[in-house]
Amino acid sequence: MTVVTRISFRSGDRDLLDSVVEDIVETSRQKGAEFKGPHLDPPEDHEVALYRRLDGDPTNEFDAWTYTVFQRRIELRGYDDLARDFLERDYPDSVQVEAEVE
Template sequence: MTFVTKLRFESGDRAVLDETVEGLKELLERKGAECKGPHASPPDRLRVPQYRNLAPGDEYEAWDYTVYTRRMEIHGNDHIAREVTMREFPPSVHVEVEVEQRSPLGGHT
């Protein structure tokens, strides 16, 4: 069985996000891990209404912001993947980790 660690990074600060992801990619390459990515998704433009109080119609101008997303996968190298998931990331970067167990092609489960 091979484990695939999927990492998803989100941030409103594109520069910090790119620096974080590129630094991680360099670390993985130095350690010899098989890594796919980073892959960028189109940015999400979000608009959040802001209300002065609970009465309808009394609003401030909506808050607009952009969320940038990058995805990476680490194949095998479980010890390196574990090390990455325990790492401290900047507070402005949200990180999601998903671990998937894959059987080799033609293998029996």
């Protein structure tokens, strides 16, 4: 049975995220790995309330801070050593990496 590793990359910096994922894709191609992706999920917009004081009084709110999170997913079939290599890399602090193994 073939092991399937799904790797998700999330970041608020789209250019940096695309650069990291492109490096993963290029390495996978060079190694001859069977992979699918990168799959681009729709960006998620998040909103954070900001208060003028620590008491949380809603009448003392500033405009909410909004930010966008981008996600890319890659699926590797087999190539366990390559998947392990991808997960052990040092990524920039603004890129979150998550893996799921089947």
